[in-house]
Amino acid sequence: MQLRFNQIPNHLDRALAPVYLLCGDEPYQLGEAARLIREQARRKGFDEREILDADANFDWNLLAASADAMSLFSARKLIELRVGSGKLGKDGGAAVRAYCARPCPDNLLLILAPGLERKDLQTQWAKTVESIGVLVQVWPMKEKELEPWLGQRLQAAGFQAGPGVAALLTERAEGNLLAAVQEIEKLRLLHEPGPLTLDDLLGNLADSARFDLFALTDAALAGDRARVQRVLSVLRGEGTADALVLWVLARELRMLTEVAGAIARRISPEPAFAAHRVPRPRQETIARTLRRLSPVLLQRLLQQCLLTDLSIKGLASDDSWQRLAMIADALSAGGFRVPVNSGS
Numbered sequence: 001m002q003l004r005f006n007q008i009p010n011h012l013d014r015a016l017a018p019v020y021l022l023c024g025d026e027p028y029q030l031g032e033a034a035r036l037i038r039e040q041a042r043r044k045g046f047d048e049r050e051i052l053d054a055d056a057n058f059d060w061n062l063l064a065a066s067a068d069a070m071s072l073f074s075a076r077k078l079i080e081l082r083v084g085s086g087k088l089g090k091d092g093g094a095a096v097r098a099y100c101a102r103p104c105p106d107n108l109l110l111i112l113a114p115g116l117e118r119k120d121l122q123t124q125w126a127k128t129v130e131s132i133g134v135l136v137q138v139w140p141m142k143e144k145e146l147e148p149w150l151g152q153r154l155q156a157a158g159f160q161a162g163p164g165v166a167a168l169l170t171e172r173a174e175g176n177l178l179a180a181v182q183e184i185e186k187l188r189l190l191h192e193p194g195p196l197t198l199d200d201l202l203g204n205l206a207d208s209a210r211f212d213l214f215a216l217t218d219a220a221l222a223g224d225r226a227r228v229q230r231v232l233s234v235l236r237g238e239g240t241a242d243a244l245v246l247w248v249l250a251r252e253l254r255m256l257t258e259v260a261g262a263i264a265r266r267i268s269p270e271p272a273f274a275a276h277r278v279p280r281p282r283q284e285t286i287a288r289t290l291r292r293l294s295p296v297l298l299q300r301l302l303q304q305c306l307l308t309d310l311s312i313k314g315l316a317s318d319d320s321w322q323r324l325a326m327i328a329d330a331l332s333a334g335g336f337r338v339p340v341n342s343g344s
Contacts, residue, residue, distance in 0.1 A: 006149065022037075023121075023136075023138070024138035029138035046076040051080045054081060061095075063099060078107075083115075092125070093124065100132050100133070103132065121137075150169050151166040153184050159191075159194065164198050216231045225332045249327055257298045257299065297330065
């Protein structure tokens, strides 16, 4: 079966599966999920823990040997298989399938493969694990998921969070769960359990938010101008190359222009969506966005991308980040809200 990160506690309260596979690119959730499984295994009598580091030269026969070997100190054993690259290869896949074919009730296998890619989950060994055990993929939480999760963490820490507290913590720590948890731990040192207000946070809360490039286009398509500027500010502060920001904006604008053109010609936009590999759930968002974006605006923004490229290459004197902010704001607002110089 597949589980989300926040489903793990309820699952572990009911039963332990014989095999767990944890993967994904969110370090805090991956570590926390592994910790919860280890602790529950210990409570169920899996007192011994054997760690196998599966590097490029790993002998996969060791997995079968570990499964067959009797524990020296306990009747039950947790075998933790750490796959740093996320790739098991032919021998690794065969070894995991062989283990799953005859799992021992006195063993529990925990596979940590943070680098596992989506296509790897379609392999025979991964599907075998999913059929008899649990697969957990951990990805960075979206803003709408993060705020209630942080509210629960504050409550677990003994706080009664007042209006806006979880929202401010979300804003300051989005994309960085470890920093969010550290902020809550810091609050526990600074404040007694009980009511927690915005005033208690202000002045003590660091800005640790992290965004990927696609958070910028998501915010722009949602029409959230304030978030667009915040994402840009964080990306610039982290040293993200202006050329990469331009690439993601221009890529989005080209896709929007093609889809808008198809709609204007009263033909299906499906080929345009397919060419740009737009998943179906996102197509609905794009259709809503295009109701407020005119084809003329999209063409002007593509021209602005060209001028920004000249700025990045030193062929124009204006500031590339200022132009990027203007493009992103116009995309979110549905029109220019700042003066455009004569070069536009």
